[in-house]
Amino acid sequence: MNNTKEKTIEILNKHIKEKANLEHCLMVGYGMKGVSKYLKLPEEKQEEWFLIGALHDIDIEKYNGDINVHCLVGEKILQEEGISQEIIDIIKSHNDALKIERKETVENALFSVDGLTGIIRAYVLMRPDKEIKNAETKSIIKKFKDKTFAAAVSREEIRLCETKLNIPLNEFITAVLEEIKINMDFK
Template structure:
């Protein structure tokens, strides 16, 4: 089964309680939707990409510091909820530790958007107004270049969009940011 967007959001809220974790999953979900739109995916594929993004870290509050369990616990949750094996496999591919081949646009996008979400969230939290709607492409790109900002975020992972998705960094960040700004506000 591939849930619709509302069902995916319900699942997210059922398993993820911490606001920062919810924000991360929402950024990735809406970011994936933005990339799917940019790549001119049909509505069914856009839904699939959104769902993969929103649910990619559904186990974030379960695995603690054991990254080896990340996505394995998630797989159990998603299987229990009746989600399709293909969707689960696409989601699992974003965890490098599992060594799952990235061999499709959705897998490359999820990996890159996951990293970009760290820059976007950190940038918004440092703003006095915490307003993602005021975030601009040039500001996010500046933070990507600043290696002292959100140091644990892989810039190479973000920039992989150029080779793997054939998108410029500007188009990639802009597509993610546009959808995030339209759909999310931080508390």
């Protein structure tokens, strides 16, 4: 493991205890890495995108359901962990309640990946084999189109990949899904 990845996992394990939460954070981390690979960003940036994704909900077990402080509690945690303010500001932009305009590609990617992982996780857990290795983009697209499936996940947010990132939906899903497949197991 490289330094950034090691450090990211260490911070995650320190602040997040529940399996479902940990899985969500890691999925967003690997999903972000997948998108950065798709965009052909240098390796160093790929690791940074992983960190941003993996740590985006670092206060998930500490903000007590008050959406108005989500990411603000996280900001303190991340500052104490020595994460740069630049990265913390990117992370904060994913909480709409803070009304921060998302201007950068990385911010828009985080917003869309966050939503998409909700559909991917629900889909994998629904499969009798719970095997992400057998999940295909076309199955995720089918679930994406079925509004009753994982209904709380905003399709609009995910679709922003097309307008904000210029990545067609199916390619976006593949980029996220394939990187999660390489790194994670839900069994």
